[in-house]
Amino acid sequence: MAELTVIRSAAEEAILSRFPDFNATQSSWGGAPVARQRQQAFETLKAKGLPTRRVEDWKYTDLRAFMRDLPPIADAPSRAEVEAAAKQTTPLDLANAYRVLFVNGRDVSTGKTEGFGWYRLANGDALPPAVTRALERERAYADNAAVALNTAFMNDVTILHVPAGTALERPLHLIFRNTGNAPQASFTRVLVVVEAGASVTLVETHDGPAGVAYQSNTLVEIDAGDGARIDHIRSNNAGNAALALSTLGAQVGRDARLSSFSMNTGGAMSRHQIFVAFNGKGSELALQGASLLRGRQHADTTMEIDHVVGHCIGRELFKSVLDNESRAVFQGKIIVRPDAQKTDGKMASHALLLSEEAEADHKPELEIFADDVVCGHGATAGALDDELLFYLKARGIPQKEAEALMIEAFIGETVESVNDETLREALMAQTREWLASRS
């Protein structure tokens, strides 16, 4: 058989050519495990390249086509940049939150911690045993292209540790901020370990300058111990020219509860991936999200819920509102392993199309290997209901306002899952702001 010549894209060439230099600058932080992971990630990228639509997981989001090039990897920000970045607000600011600020992929947070531990792997901090165990876990998603990129080019791992039995009153707020007028690539990794019986609210926001084709890639991993309670609320407000890849990887212990809500309005192209593994019985997962898109925005939400053990409940509800020529992709896979009897999984995705040119792609997948389970999924796509609009207009509410009311109600159904009232209101305010700026 003839030798095939692989034609690499500019981005793929850049990944291969820049990795050795990047690798050389990383000294030996994290020791042999990190060096090994980094090398494996690089080998994966080298062998597979960036995924195209011919790769099933990327069927509707051709990363190779979207990621034309790899801009320079961001350097550590200057003091002035950090100071300026620290002053900016986010839609989900809470007065009492403990802020962990990342600027262009670097953890620049300072300040004392109360009730939880904050570590940086690159500092060689001594780590609690639960953190070490979490770091050493096998990751089913290690070969995923976005994750492999993150692993190959990560400059640190920020670790937040909530000790056993601690009910953390102050929310932790991860702020992923990109700055600068020139396109840069940033890679950020965070591990949140919530030990047995502990609880925490974790807020996550992403933002960056408009009009700059920067690339951000974040991986947030959550390790939920037995009986842990975690409320995770994120908002993507990446700049309108940005390519934003984000991944949530969660390991859930026994009798734990993890909820994650994601609001998505930013980026020219975004992909939010969620990988959850149920490792202990009796746990609950609630994943919800809303995307509000316009122009030519492309937003992909892809998740894989792995019921390794039985007796767990999973609920997923995602909605998208699509104006102009925007496109939303939803891929949701529920895996029920042979031993995962009594699994209860329900997944739904709904798209509201506000224009003839908008597109929604839903791909729900169930892979069930156990015989005593309840699993289902549903997907819809449609326009605003004319009968409803007429009713509202007949009461004197003008077209645009009537549409806004209906869209707000549509999104509201997902937002109401958020426990914190201030955050719920902030997410609805973000929705209203998006509606107010509709042309």
Added chain:
Amino acid sequence: MSLLEVKNLHVEIDGKKILNGLDLTVEKGQVHAIMGPNGSGKSTLSYVLAGKDEYDVTEGDILFDGESVLGMEPDERAAKGLFLAFQYPIEIPGVATMTFLRTAVNAQRKARGEDELSTPEFMKKVRDTAGKLEINQEMLKRAVNVGFSGGEKKRNEILQMAMLEPRLAVLDETDSGLDIDALKIVSDGVNRLRSPERSFVVITHYQRLLDYIVPDVVHVLSRGRIVRTGGKELALELEEKGYAQYVGEAA
């Protein structure tokens, strides 16, 4: 000037003629009842007055306060004081009744160049009005018409009417699906709003409603036209003799 003048109205939907030269004039302060057999065009008339867009007006005009409303959107007509109580009120998931009422009241005020109602003013008015219609606070917090019984939906229509204070209210079979108690509550709600400045067009299949909302004028609609007009006694005659004699007319 008459408040409402419908002149030689011809209406089609999907190429099918429903109204064939309907004439109707309603003066300020009057209550007109429109009765007629099923399929005579009663609901079409109500939708065309409110401005539903799948109905094509092929001939004639609708003047409200001397001004043609045919080129107006439903919300513009509403702001001018036209109200339609729906035969089948729509459920609006996710929109609280209170929010809906407030949005509607203020949108109309804004369109008329009036100031928005303050929160205390609005709340007081809703509470007073809802109370008289036996609509409790819990219902006001629920999404519009979602999970409401048939009677509750109709009372909610009357609540909206009372809050919006229209100059002309068209009630489309508001009595359908109501038991006698609910019918009384709804009728009382309508009667409280009767005034020399406000007119009503009450569309109904049965005479029963007109025992409670006593009309000044009764019309019989058949095959898309008014075929007979009389006083309130006409309703009683229809109740006794039925619509059989009108079904064949105006063909």
